[in-house]
Amino acid sequence: MILVTGATSVIGQKLCQLLAENKKVFRAMCRKEDQLQKFRKQGVDAVLGKFEDPESLRSAMKGCTFLFLVSPPTENQLQCETNVIDVAKQEQISYIIKVSASDANLRSSVPWAKTHAHIDHHLRASGIAWTILKPTAFMQNFLTMTKPISKGFYPKLAVTGWWVISMRRI
Template identity: 30%
Template sequence: MKDISTILVTGATGNIGRALVEILQTTPSSLSTIAASPSGQSVAGAPGRPLNLLNTASTRAAMQGIERLFLLTPAHPEMEAMTANAVRAAQAAGVQHIVRVSGAGADPKSEIAIARLQGSCDQIVIDSGIAYTLLRPKNFMQNFTTFLRDMIRSGAVYSSQGEGRVPFIDARDIAAVAAQVLRDPQAHASQVYTLTGPQALTNAEALAVIAEHIGRPIQLVSISEEQAVEGMRQAGMPEPLVQAMSSLNRIIAAGWVAEVTDDVPRLLGRPATAWADFVAEHRHVWQ
């Protein structure tokens, strides 16, 4: 009888994690999936385990019996500590492969705050001695259904990203790539994949598609980066995250994020989700 490999999916209640668990639950019985989240709830029929990445005991308990780890650390001032805790627990538990969601352009030596933060976390995984695969997506289509949702509903979106283009990616495509890697990790060992959608759009172009589908106009209001920073601070965002998000705004505005890659269609054997298709599916969110 074939041994069963157990996968722990962290962030299992989020956009990527939930979609990943759902995909893995359709995988043949040679794989077993456990959904890890702060609440420890079951997801898509997969048993749940509680996980607090800032708590050593919680992290070690969650890793017991795990062979493959999907590691998603949330945007948090202590992201590096979370990653380090997870990696140490994975080492102690004998985890054989880590698939980490990072960010495009990640580099621990970067002058860009968000790239430096993600790169430092990647380096912790690389230095662990555990086989790894790094997934580096660009901005998510789901940002329009979450962070920007209320502004879109109000008819005005404020942005400091200017005319910068972004090849927005559906989080479900990231999950599909992660599932592909987790099913056959040896084939993807030491690989780094930059994940994008099929087309780079400005915010104005993206919002125009939404406006067409919901039947009312959406105004894009340009603001300065200083105004964007002040808005994030007023919203209570911790300063390290303010600096990280501000650096992202600046590189998008500078046109540094516009490149489209073929990693998603190459790995999945199908095109990445198109923006118009995503909007059509989610139009009810903005009604």
């Protein structure tokens, strides 16, 4: 069975949809009761789990052999994802697919790039078989930029914080 963390994210929702359409056995991990109920109404095996809570992760992983790891970009992402990897090792998860970042680098001054690099290294050192996905961007993110783009501006990420956007004339 596959445990999909971040099941309510754009990536996680699409993965759950594809797994269900292809009749694959999986479990969706949610952080909120209403999310859990929504998945269950669709006939999806869903559990509550929090990245910060090893016991809830253990419970979510019961009976699973594969793990899809994606979490929100927060200031505690490093601790959250390393918790998941550590619990996965204890629960004998045999394979982890992790969504990382194309610019992941331990020497980066960009917070999320450095965070993803640390998590990637932790996963590689865990002894669990892994695949690390390193997307550059997602097309659906550009949909939120249609208004500034139509006015000749292209939003670009600034390095001053976790998610700060500045505008550049195109």
